[in-house]
Amino acid sequence: MPATKISSNKHTALHIGVRAAIADVETAILPELQALTNASNVTKWDGYDFGVEASETDEDRVLTDAATAATRGYENFGGSIAFFPPLPGEVGTPERAVRSLVSTPHTELVLTQRDGYAASAAWAPGQVYNAFHVITDANSEQRGDKNRFYTIDFRPKGAVGINRIVPSLTPTAVAITGPAAVGVGESIQLRAAYEGNDITVGAVWVSSDESIAVVTPHGKVIGIADGEVEITATYPGSAAGTAHEITVSA
Incomplete structure (x- = not known):
């Protein structure tokens, strides 16, 4: 934060x-x-x-x-x-x-x-x-x-x-914002918010396929190869959220 x-x-x-x-x-x-x-x-x-x-x-x-x-x-x-x-x-x-x-x-x-x-x-x-x-x-x-x-x-x-x-009584999800496309060998920055707080640094970031794109602990996505990948971010106590879809192209 x-x-x-x-x-x-x-x-x-x-x-x-x-x-x-x-x-x-x-x-x-x-x-x-x-x-x-x-x-x-x-x-x-x-x-x-x-x-x-x-x-x-x-x-x-x-x-x-x-x-x-x-x-x-x-x-x-x-x-x-x-x-x-x-x-x-x-x-x-x-x-x-x-x-x-x-x-x-x-x-x-x-x-x-x-x-x-x-x-x-x-x-x-x-x-x-x-x-x-x-x-x-x-x-x-x-x-x-x-x-x-x-x-x-x-x-x-x-x-x-x-x-x-502090989480809500009913867990809420982390919201991800940012670009939806990145070039091979290039990078984009995603941001994450939870309960009104910016948790871009602090969230747990995961890429669904690291052969297509990897994501750093600070939310930076780096394109590796052509394809589509889903990026998720979680925080202790958060609910499962909607993945952020990214297209990687040369």
């Missing part, structure tokens, strides 16, 4: 739930997201240090590897988040709900970050978010000049879904 500058002023949301709340962190469905607890109003902004980092480089080579060979390690994410505590005896509040979720060490949770929409806004199809499978670690109580707060460390435990799109 194209890079877009998004204001964080009242437009960053943090939602938390037990790990079992979402069956697949990478392809959450709308009811699962709606069941999460919105922790935005109890999260301390200057105590929010959580997100994705570059994975570490693994240089543990074998005898058959080149001298400069290196691979990337596992996905690297996590950090710490500070929350405001509930008042003594307070029940049924967001502060109490969040405290109950995060305060026990070694608890597996799902955290979602959503930017670009009002923090209080309900989940809706087409929204873009990140999801993380984490486990709670250290818990520290702190007192500021004017308030009290507690900080939880979150460590990576499993999968992470970056720039995921």
Whole structure:
């Protein structure tokens, strides 16, 4: 998806739930997201240090590897988040709900970050978010000049879904647009949209016959030989859509 500058002023949301709340962190469905607890109003902004980092480089080579060979390690994410505590005896509040979720060490949770929409806004199809499978670690109580707060460390435990799109209750298909013909040895650019988002970079592109035309991960179709071919694009959670037919000619 194209890079877009998004204001964080009242437009960053943090939602938390037990790990079992979402069956697949990478392809959450709308009811699962709606069941999460919105922790935005109890999260301390200057105590929010959580997100994705570059994975570490693994240089543990074998005898058959080149001298400069290196691979990337596992996905690297996590950090710490500070929350405001509930008042003594307070029940049924967001502060109490969040405290109950995060305060026990070694608890597996799902955290979602959503930017670009009002923090209080309900989940809706087409929204873009990140999801993380984490486990709670250290818990520290702190007192500021004017308030009290507690900080939880979150460590990576499993999968992470970056720039995921909330699907509709009834799955919708990816829509493909672009030219319908290409010459042999030439290329054309197709575009894909899903739930109102441009997913040209991010969709899974497939050619029905790569001896006639191939399609790159970015939707560029390259003509190989005379004939007709169908190009499809899918996205996690999408329904099967109509193929885009392309004629290749010399």
